[in-house]
Amino acid sequence: MPIDPDDPPIWLRKLHVTAAQIDPSDYPATPAEGILQVCRLSDAQLALMKAFRKSQGLGESR
Numbered sequence: 874m875p876i877d878p879d880d881p882p883i884w885l886r887k888l889h890v891t892a893a894q895i896d897p898s899d900y901p902a903t904p905a906e907g908i909l910q911v912c913r914l915s916d917a918q919l920a921l922m923k924a925f926r927k928s929q930g931l932g933e934s935r
Contacts, residue, residue, distance in 0.1 A: 901907035926932065
């Protein structure tokens with residue numbers, strides 16, 4: 874289905890805004906760095922969850 878140039882879909886009209894918001898420094902330089910970032914975030918989330926459970930008197934989760 875061809876796109877009508879006089880009435881393009883909303884995603885196409887907003888594409889330039891999205892492209893302008895993307896900054897390469899927001900993303901890891903290599904896949905390995907990305908995996909390390911995910912692991913660090915996962916460890917941090919686990920520590921926060923354990924601290925919250927402890928503060929609420931809920932004990933350790935399994």
